[in-house]
Amino acid sequence: MEITNCLKKYSDVYYEEMFGSSVTKNNDGFSHASKFLSDFALSTDEYLQECAPKMQKVFKPVGVAEFKICTSPVNMLFQPDYETTLLISSPLFMEDTYHLIQKICQACGDRFLYIVEDSVEDTAFQLKIPVTTRWEQLQSGGFISTVLFNMPYNNYRIFGDSCSWGRWCDYENSWADYEIFGSKCDIPEIKDYLQKMALSLDDYLYMQNNIGFPKSIHVMIDGERG
Numbered sequence: 664m665e666i667t668n669c670l671k672k673y674s675d676v677y678y679e680e681m682f683g684s685s686v687t688k689n690n691d692g693f694s695h696a697s698k699f700l701s702d703f704a705l706s707t708d709e710y711l712q713e714c715a716p717k718m719q720k721v722f723k724p725v726g727v728a729e730f731k732i733c734t735s736p737v738n739m740l741f742q743p744d745y746e747t748t749l750l751i752s753s754p755l756f757m758e759d760t761y762h763l764i765q766k767i768c769q770a771c772g773d774r775f776l777y778i779v780e781d782s783v784e785d786t787a788f789q790l791k792i793p794v795t796t797r798w799e800q801l802q803s804g805g806f807i808s809t810v811l812f813n814m815p816y817n818n819y820r821i822f823g824d825s826c827s828w829g830r831w832c833d834y835e836n837s838w839a840d841y842e843i844f845g846s847k848c849d850i851p852e853i854k855d856y857l858q859k860m861a862l863s864l865d866d867y868l869y870m871q872n873n874i875g876f877p878k879s880i881h882v883m884i885d886g887e888r889g
Contacts, residue, residue, distance in 0.1 A: 699804025745845035773823030
């Protein structure tokens with residue numbers, strides 16, 4: 664990803680729109696954002712040589728905006744050896760869900776967590792985060808952390824370098840933020856995560872009656888598979 668372009672995009676446009684004030688290179692917010700991306704952003708070569716091959720072991724190379732939960736089969740998204748579960752989600756991570764993901768990474772032997780925004784723009788987030796990174800460090804990026812964790816309409820693929828699991832997080836739809844969690848290992852840490860993110864019965868009934876679910880996906884309801 665192009666760090667300079669990303670900083671300019673979100674400082675000049677999105678940050679001003681979200682908070683009503685612009686950001687300049689001289690303030691602490693820009694400094695924190697720049698350091699965050701310097702620490703975690705993948706270069707183009709790193710993305711192509713390291714991240715993309717691993718991502719393609721988990722996800723199929725679906726084009727931007729091609730997958731739609733209401734109309735697309737999940738086998739269009741994940742590789743065929745992954746079991747998939749539909750969950751209600753929150754933008755990227757909340758603190759408690761991040762800690763659960765860290766436990767999954769540790770159990771699967773992941774050293775790094777990859778976050779790839781579903782966009783072809785050079786400003787799209789392409790990040791490599793050591794799994795030992797504290798939550799406070801992820802929140803230390805000034806306006807970039809704010810955008811990364813809270814910006815609506817950004818969709819992400821998230822996975823570890825073991826390629827044992829992955830998350831498709833979709834925030835660009837008209838009805839709910841959701842994720843599809845895919846895994847090819849059966850471990851307690853994944854079960855804990857699925858139960859934490861399970862739909863309530865009310866959520867399930869609303870989504871079933873108003874949206875419908877593809878037959879190829881499991882739905883976790885109150886800790887049980889639907």
